[in-house]
Structures are given as structure tokens and as C-alpha cells.
Amino acid sequence: MAIELVGLDADDTLWHNESYFRLTHQRFNDLLGPYADPATLDRRLVETMERNVRTYGYGAKTATLSMIETASEVAGQDLHAVIGEILAAGRELMAHPVELLPGVREAVEQLAERYRLVLVTKGDLFHQELKLAGSGLGDHFSGVEIVSTKTADTYRKVFRRYGVAPEATVMAGNSVRSDVLPALEAGAFAAHIPYELVWEHEAADLPENHPRLAQLNSISELPRWLEEHAAR
């Protein structure tokens, strides 16, 4: 069956994201350095993030809340000043420029000529819409699905909404856990496009020799993979 619909992840597939989170995390570590050792800070922040994602969903606002919550446990008397700094770091995380990854503009333009494209992304609705507008790529997408989690069921619902069979769809993204495994489970093809940094929360192993999995080095390889798939 020919591929009709291409699902594209956004963060770290189309544009840089994790690198900005890492910078903010570093700033948080520097700020709280006088109050706790780095390993303790890391552990507490990760635990708080994991808990808050379940309550508030993914995104910069949840990261900001988690940093404040963690600081409140360690900063003691200086908490007031520390919170001001964390809020400033959180605002910068919301406002960072949209920095497209290499080859993304050309690949998206090429793909849009032949396929319906749908952006499937987690995170904060307001922030993701800002980033898509800032990317200048919005017109190439038939739809934008901002979802709270990415499970096989999430993808099945998206495919149904666009009226395509799973086997006529490929989902491309950097996260094995969110983009690849659930799309394969839903019966779609998946293209893994690695990003240099992996958020621990998203880490997972790629399946070996899966017949519907493409392992690409860059999004620039996706148009050709689709052509070769159509020829098979």
C-alpha cells in the first residue's frame, strides 16, 4: 500500500528543543549549586518532572514549575531570589528562537508536494503553535495534532481522523519511545531520525530488523525512502 500521510514530530525533529532545555537545566544547576550537590539536584528535578508531567503534561511550563518546586525544597532562606531567577529562565525557554535543524526546510517542502503532512507533537499547545508559526513551515501541513502523550492509541486516532489506513502512514521523529514504538504498534511505518541529545525520559531501544522501521540519519533522507518504498 502506498504511503499517503507523513506524520512528523516537531521538537528535535524539525527544530532544536532539547538543547534549550539542557541550557536551562545548566542554569538551574548553577543557581542551586550553593545549596545541593549536582547529583542530588538532578535526581530531585528528574523525580519532580516525572511527577509533574503526569499532572500538567509536557512542556516548558511544567519544566519551570518543576524547577521552582525543587528549589523550594533546597534553597532555604534564599528561595525568593532563586524563584525569580528560575521564572526568568522559564520565560526564556518559552521565547527561544525557532532554529530549524539542517535540511528540514527543503525536506518538508519536498514532502509536501507529494504527501499530506501532519505535525504530531507533545508539549504545550500555546508554545508549539508559537514555534510552528515562527518556523515558517505551517503552510506545508494539512494538520497539527498537539497531543498529551504519544501512544499507539493516539496514533490510531490521528490516522482515523485523517481517513488513512495505518499502513499508508509513516511517522518520522527523533524519539524511539514516542515516535517510533507506538507508531509501529499502531500498524504504521516509522522513520527514526536521531537527534544528538536524548531526554532520559524518552530513551528506549530501537527494535532490531522491524519490517516497517526505517533508520535514517537525517530528515533529508525521508523523501528518498518514501520513493523507494513506493517502488517496492
Ligand SMILES: [Mg+2]
Ligand atoms: Mg521530538
